[in-house]
Amino acid sequence: MTQSMSTSPDSVINITEIFTATISKNSQYFSITFNNCFSFSFQFPDLLIMTGTSSMKNCLVAIKNAKFKKDTLLKTPFVYPDPITEIEIYPPSVRAKQSTWAVTGSSKTTMLKILAGEFISYPPLSRTYPLINDSPTQLQFLNFRDASGLDxxxxxxxxxxxxxxxxxxxxxxxxxxxxxxxxxxxxxxxxxxxxxxxxxxxxxxxxxxxxxxxxxxxxxxxxxxxxxxAKSLMTKPKLLLIDDPFLGLDPINTKSVSDALQTVSQELDISMILGLRVQDDIPEWIQSLCYVDENGVRLAGDKQTVSTEYENLTTSTETSHKAHESRHNKHTKLVPIPTDYFQKEGLHIEFHNASVAYKKLVIFDNFNWRIPQGSKWRILGDNGTGKTTLLSIITADHPQSWKSVISVYGQLRKTGSGVTFFDINNRIGISSPELHALVPQHTKTMKEIIYNGLVKNVGNSNFLFKGDPKNISEIGQKYLNYFQDRLDMYGDTVFNELSMTDQKLTLFLRAIIKEPKLLILDEAFSCMDDENVMIRCHELIEHELQNTTVISIGHLEWELAKYDYMIKLINDNDKRDYRTFKVE
Incomplete structure (x- = not known):
């Protein structure tokens, strides 16, 4: 390519004296190469991928002295005020110690997005992908915020x-x-x-x-x-980034998934980058650490080399976490209780000889559970034991909940009883992964979603209607006052731009602002990066919701609000059973 550019009548700069460029195209890609030194490879409408023939030619991702923006507008601030000085990620077969990373800290998700190419780099070539130049599927990013291929x-x-x-x-x-x-x-x-x-x-x-x-x-x-x-690995990517890979997994499956990721990394030569909270255990096979806060990358390097500095950076978080965890573990002695432990008087919910099945698959058989008004329960069980099904019967989302399997305040729920789905859900507040997936990500602000909880007769899964803040009761306002600082900072921020902590907080406040008789917290505080916000949620439940029945699901003890009773669901080779306990 040869061009000339006139800058004034007296001077002409011949661009060929500065660089030469060649343009090539195959069936899928355009490539532009300058002086055989660096090139742009791109496929519409996918991500623009830049590659370079430098000393980092065996590198999957290289970032050097880079800042990043969400768009090209001058007024848009950089996502981090400090530049990222240097990060290099290699395939396991090239440099094993720089192929498996854990990214932690309050801004880990933003860092993963940077590595995945979701922001614009300044200068343009300060972030390069030397080895990821022939297919966009070679870089996979799982953040679990969308349904990706699901109904x-x-x-x-x-x-x-x-x-x-x-x-x-x-x-x-x-x-x-x-x-x-x-x-x-x-x-x-x-x-x-x-x-x-x-x-x-x-x-x-x-x-x-x-x-x-x-x-x-x-x-x-x-x-x-x-x-x-598993789906993300079908294309055998060179680089896989996963934010919170172990969220929602019981301890057995957490280890299983971790082992599987290690195996496929080694056998398929795939680099792995995991986004983890500071409180999370870092798998032993992870060899490099990156700690990120709101200002940028505080450290990045080999785990053994930076471990002391990492511990210094995370000491306050770890100390707070251990104190919070010890308070939970202090009251976890479980004493078995019979299903008729509670008298029928004062019951909020009762399952009596309930059976639920799909064709030949039995979920519950002769199931009995008494839940007194104002009691605090935890549902425990491995993945697939029926926890979500049990909740869906309580919330009337499950069609078999209308087949005389459950009583509420002594009234048997059945077709023709005069109670509607909306009547039931007006009295229930809920935060769950299913609801999280249904939130309008880009159009509703934090406050709009919270106020939506005030709308009656639309169900808990309907986010379309606007709630009027004038209808907030004195008690509801008291709940919001617990988090006035967060509402002042982020109340007008659209949901997708909130941190995971504030997204979870939004759904929690939406659930309680209606003053429900029953509060269901299904993984409601899982994935919160700011543990102090989680603790404040727990304190609100303990001090302000004493007369509210609370049912919680979560695999990590310290993520759960205080509970007094537990029901454990068991699936032993498709043989279903359950046990009830009192916490002392």
């Missing part, structure tokens, strides 16, 4: 469509777990040649083999996360 449905829709899906779609396994992982549930996919041996290995690694013929939307939250990770 975006609430719990009720899952159950209402079981028979429909069974007749029309599951007959040929279109929406099975297997087809979701392989991409065969996409009618437009061009990839029909599947390496079945490789797929079987992935299903085995992530404990999905026995689930491969199930409808994908029928999986529990933990099972669905494992399926999404």
């Amino acid at each position: 975006k449905v609430h719990m009720s829709a899952r159950y209402e469509t079981y028979s429909y899906k069974g007749k029309l779609e599951m007959s040929d396994d279109v929406n099975s777990v297997y087809n979701y992982v392989t991409g065969l549930n996409n009618y437009n996919t061009k990839n029909k040649n599947i390496n079945t041996e490789f797929v079987d290995s992935l299903l085995k690694y992530f404990k999905l083999s026995h689930l491969q013929h199930k409808w994908i939307n029928s999986l529990s939250n933990g099972q669905l996360r494992r399926a999404r990770i």
